[in-house]
Amino acid sequence: MAQGQMAPGIVSGRLSSDELTSNFSDLHAPLAPHEAAVAADRCYFCYDAPCITACPTDIDIPLFIRQIQAGQPQAAGRTILEQNILGGMCARVCPTETLCEEACVREAAEGKPVEIGRLQRFATDDLMATGEHPFERAPVTGKTVAVIGAGPAGLACAHRLAMLGHDVVIHETKPKPGGLNEYGIAAYKSTNDFAQAEVDWLLKIGGIAIETGSVLGETISLQGLQENYDAVFLSIGLAGVNALRSQGAEKEGVRHAVDFISDVRQASDLAHLPVGRNVVVIGGGMTAVDAAVKSKLLGAEHVTIAYRRGRDAMGASRYEQDLAASHGVRIMTNVQPVAIHGNGAAAEIELEYTASQDGKLSGTGETIRVQADQVLKAIGQTLEGAPEGLTLDGNKIAVSGAGRTSISGVWAGGDCATGGEDLTVTAVAEGRDAAMDIHATLVS
Amino acid sequence: MANLTTDFLGISSPNPYWLASAPPTDKEYNVRRAFEAGWGGVVWKTLGSEGPPVVNVNGPRYGAIYGADRRLLGLNNIELITDRPLEVNLEEMARVKADYPDRALIASIMVPCEEEAWKAILPRVEETGADGIELNFGCPHGMSERGMGAAVGQVPEYIEMVTRWCKKYYDRPVIVKLTPNITDVRKPAAAAKNGGADAVSLINTINSITSVNLDTFSPEPSIDGKGSHGGYCGPAVKPIALSMVSEIARDPDTHGLPISGIGGVTTWRDAAEFISLGCGNVQVCTAAMTYGFKIIDELTAGLSEWMDEKGYSNVSEVVGRAVPNVTDWQYLNLNYIAKAKIDQDQCIKCGRCYAACEDTSHQAISMTPDRVFEVIDEECVACNLCVDVCPVEGCISMVPMDAGEVDPRTGTVVQKEYANWTTHPNNPMAKAAE
Numbered sequence: 027m028a029q030g031q032m033a034p035g036i037v038s039g040r041l042s043s044d045e046l047t048s049n050f051s052d053l054h055a056p057l058a059p060h061e062a063a064v065a066a067d068r069c070y071f072c073y074d075a076p077c078i079t080a081c082p083t084d085i086d087i088p089l090f091i092r093q094i095q096a097g098q099p100q101a102a103g104r105t106i107l108e109q110n111i112l113g114g115m116c117a118r119v120c121p122t123e124t125l126c127e128e129a130c131v132r133e134a135a136e137g138k139p140v141e142i143g144r145l146q147r148f149a150t151d152d153l154m155a156t157g158e159h160p161f162e163r164a165p166v167t168g169k170t171v172a173v174i175g176a177g178p179a180g181l182a183c184a185h186r187l188a189m190l191g192h193d194v195v196i197h198e199t200k201p202k203p204g205g206l207n208e209y210g211i212a213a214y215k216s217t218n219d220f221a222q223a224e225v226d227w228l229l230k231i232g233g234i235a236i237e238t239g240s241v242l243g244e245t246i247s248l249q250g251l252q253e254n255y256d257a258v259f260l261s262i263g264l265a266g267v268n269a270l271r272s273q274g275a276e277k278e279g280v281r282h283a284v285d286f287i288s289d290v291r292q293a294s295d296l297a298h299l300p301v302g303r304n305v306v307v308i309g310g311g312m313t314a315v316d317a318a319v320k321s322k323l324l325g326a327e328h329v330t331i332a333y334r335r336g337r338d339a340m341g342a343s344r345y346e347q348d349l350a351a352s353h354g355v356r357i358m359t360n361v362q363p364v365a366i367h368g369n370g371a372a373a374e375i376e377l378e379y380t381a382s383q384d385g386k387l388s389g390t391g392e393t394i395r396v397q398a399d400q401v402l403k404a405i406g407q408t409l410e411g412a413p414e415g416l417t418l419d420g421n422k423i424a425v426s427g428a429g430r431t432s433i434s435g436v437w438a439g440g441d442c443a444t445g446g447e448d449l450t451v452t453a454v455a456e457g458r459d460a461a462m463d464i465h466a467t468l469v470s
Numbered sequence: 471m472a473n474l475t476t477d478f479l480g481i482s483s484p485n486p487y488w489l490a491s492a493p494p495t496d497k498e499y500n501v502r503r504a505f506e507a508g509w510g511g512v513v514w515k516t517l518g519s520e521g522p523p524v525v526n527v528n529g530p531r532y533g534a535i536y537g538a539d540r541r542l543l544g545l546n547n548i549e550l551i552t553d554r555p556l557e558v559n560l561e562e563m564a565r566v567k568a569d570y571p572d573r574a575l576i577a578s579i580m581v582p583c584e585e586e587a588w589k590a591i592l593p594r595v596e597e598t599g600a601d602g603i604e605l606n607f608g609c610p611h612g613m614s615e616r617g618m619g620a621a622v623g624q625v626p627e628y629i630e631m632v633t634r635w636c637k638k639y640y641d642r643p644v645i646v647k648l649t650p651n652i653t654d655v656r657k658p659a660a661a662a663k664n665g666g667a668d669a670v671s672l673i674n675t676i677n678s679i680t681s682v683n684l685d686t687f688s689p690e691p692s693i694d695g696k697g698s699h700g701g702y703c704g705p706a707v708k709p710i711a712l713s714m715v716s717e718i719a720r721d722p723d724t725h726g727l728p729i730s731g732i733g734g735v736t737t738w739r740d741a742a743e744f745i746s747l748g749c750g751n752v753q754v755c756t757a758a759m760t761y762g763f764k765i766i767d768e769l770t771a772g773l774s775e776w777m778d779e780k781g782y783s784n785v786s787e788v789v790g791r792a793v794p795n796v797t798d799w800q801y802l803n804l805n806y807i808a809k810a811k812i813d814q815d816q817c818i819k820c821g822r823c824y825a826a827c828e829d830t831s832h833q834a835i836s837m838t839p840d841r842v843f844e845v846i847d848e849e850c851v852a853c854n855l856c857v858d859v860c861p862v863e864g865c866i867s868m869v870p871m872d873a874g875e876v877d878p879r880t881g882t883v884v885q886k887e888y889a890n891w892t893t894h895p896n897n898p899m900a901k902a903a904e
Contacts, residue, residue, distance in 0.1 A: 063538075063539075064538060064539045067539070070820045072820040073820070073821030073822060073825040074837075131819055131820040132818070134818050135862065
């Protein structure tokens with residue numbers, strides 16, 4: 027028997043298994059063939075199309091949509107995957123509303139862009155359903171490359187290198203490959219264990235070995251890798267999380283949103299996953315929205331996103347904000363946490379209103395208390411475990427060109443490196459481009 | 471409120487919309503439903519000679535061409551004339567006409583090209599009380615292989631001969647239905663007129679294969695792996711029908727011959743266009759077969775509303791209004807000079823005009839890095855392709871230049887006077903100005 031939304035504290039089983047299954051089903055159902063034909067027909071096949079420019083991986087979007095129109099979704103899938111080997115996942119998780127679909131001329135014309143993301147999913151799903159890998163490896167070169175981290179950047183880099191004939195070993199800390207595709211991002215965007223299925227499919231290219239439990243700085247070192255491989259690609263992500271400097275931040279019930287999301291993604295039975303009755307998520311990015319929506323879907327009664335600036339400054343797009351709001355999440359803006367109250371465990375969070383003056387944010391002194399038996403911190407991730415000797419830029423590994431670090435023979439890409447937004451699709455582009463640069467270096 | 475009552479050859483109908491001779495008019499049941507829905511008249515599905523009826527294929531009779539969202543744009547059929555006994559059809563026609571005296575009921579006929587055959591069937595048709603007959607000289611499939619339908623319609627002499635027989639043995643109006651599967655539709659029309667026809671109706675369907683199955687390599691519609699050309703109809707054929715109608719309407723030999731317009735009439739607007747090109751009424755088939763008889767409500771209301779807006783009180787006031795504006799290319803005004811103009815406020819920056827002009831036309835549109843598209847007047851020949859490919863209606867327009875302005879493309883001053891090819895200096899056959 028489900029405990030219900032009003033059960034106090036952080037408890038599991040608020041909703042029945044049926045409700046949970048329904049809540050965590052596909053956010054956007056896949057397009058049926060006729061729907062895809064109609065959606066594809068809306069594409070104007072623009073000259074020098076703005077959507078291509080807006081795509082970090084430069085997918086030839088009008089071409090793949092035309093291939094769908096012409097009745098060849100698998101050819102469309104190949105067009106996508108040639109540019110973005112994780113096109114299947116990107117079709118599900120890309121914030122298309124701020125990328126290709128925002129640039130779509132039909133967005134400008136009528137506020138209703140071509141549904142590029144869903145069409146991409148239609149094409150890539152169709153191709154991947156064949157079970158066959160569409161690309162072949164070039165003759166083996168005998169060169170070996172170490173890729174550190176099996177997230178989107180690492181996988182994209184490894185695939186491209188393998189395709190070009192190099193042998194790749196991916197070193198991954200976690201028990202499963204996939205990075206944030208597996209441990210982050212919203213569950214309702216990647217259903218049916220798609221992240222692992224995609225990795226399995228990607229590895230069919232051959233020439234890629236994955237060593238899990240391989241931790242840079244512990245079981246392996248950059249120096250050792252440089253000695254054993256012809257090149258190294260670092261795609262270690264942002265493993266650290268920013269600390270919350272508020273009174274009571276150590277109380278029970280306060281945790282990192284990324285850990286909570288990871289638990290949801292890895293849960294074998296969502297009915298066993300505890301969630302608070304009153305959840306407050308601190309932050310304004312996609313992680314905050316994901317954590318808030320997931321809390322709601324798990325059965326939390328009240329979920330609040332507390333963000334220190336205005337809505338326009340939120341990292342989450344308007345679409346994501348609306349997604350949260352439509353699930354009943356309350357979004358409070360211009361508030362910052364000052365204290366978490368409670369006798370041992372969190373019970374309330376005290377938020378102070380903020381005002382911005384000359385771009386500088388400061389508290390107004392006025393506070394408000396919100397019930398919170400669970401507080402999820404989504405205030406940003408930081409680089410952690412970067413090898414010594416690498417030049418950093420701010421809190422990221424400094425790269426120039428196609429991911430070249432300050433150390434010769436070492437490239438970096440994805441969230442850990444400078445340049446681009448911290449998105450799956452950007453990571454794929456950086457991994458792919460670094461691979462091309464590594465290849466050019468190795469064969470020169 | 472405009473009066474839609476139409477008098478075509480003395481046959482009155484409450485509106486100018488008749489159902490064409492086709493599956494929708496094959497039997498009493500359908501025709502009664504059509505009249506109940508409000509159709510002005512029907513041309514009954516084509517009757518054949520007394521005797522064993524024709525047989526149809528037992529596989530698909532239709533094939534289709536679709537637009538986006540499976541909107542039917544063109545239909546192809548290989549159905550023959552009625553496959554029910556003549557007697558049954560005649561009895562039903564008589565009953566229906568008696569019950570709906572205010573509606574037009576026309577008998578379509580196709581019998582062998584022998585005087586006796588026509589002499590035999592015409593009195594029996596007359597007995598039904600039908601308002602007139604339509605000679606099916608158009609069907610391009612099946613019956614044409616037996617020397618009927620289009621096989622007659624493609625030989626003007628046969629048309630004239632058979633029409634004469636009909637006028638000889640039948641007292642009411644005779645309409646000759648023409649096939650478009652010929653090179654010059656004016657010849658069969660003139661033949662019909664010479665034979666005494668009261669009117670022509672056109673177009674019948676166009677020879678067509680809708681598609682080829684790329685697995686079996688059978689044309690569609692496929693009957694056990696084989697296909698035969700069918701007759702194409704529906705919205706896709708309307709431009710062809712309009713042109714053929716206009717040719718007959720403006721040719722001195724056939725000008726004034728009443729025309730019943732057929733070919734892709736789908737909305738009131740299509741009907742108004744046919745009527746303006748000289749048709750006294752229109753016949754509809756594919757639209758009814760696609761959407762059912764209820765479309766008559768839009769067809770009548772739409773035509774009526776448009777006529778009210780324009781101040782026409784009777785359909786006859788519209789008939790032929792566009793005919794004087796249909797001319798030969800050689801008489802088009804070569805001093806009419808226009809330039810494309812792009813409304814930047816409406817432009818959505820898709821660049822289709824640019825691709826079309828740059829790749830396939832006159833390189834008369836410029837593009838900036840931030841996607842501003844502008845017409846280069848020095849290059850623009852006003853071909854209209856940019857207007858045609860622009861997805862935003864009204865974004866690009868063709869703006870005529872005023873007399874006295876200098877055309878930046880040619881450097882010449884735009885002349886006020888009309889001048890055509892017949893007097894153009896480049897025309898070796900030009901008549902000297904008098």
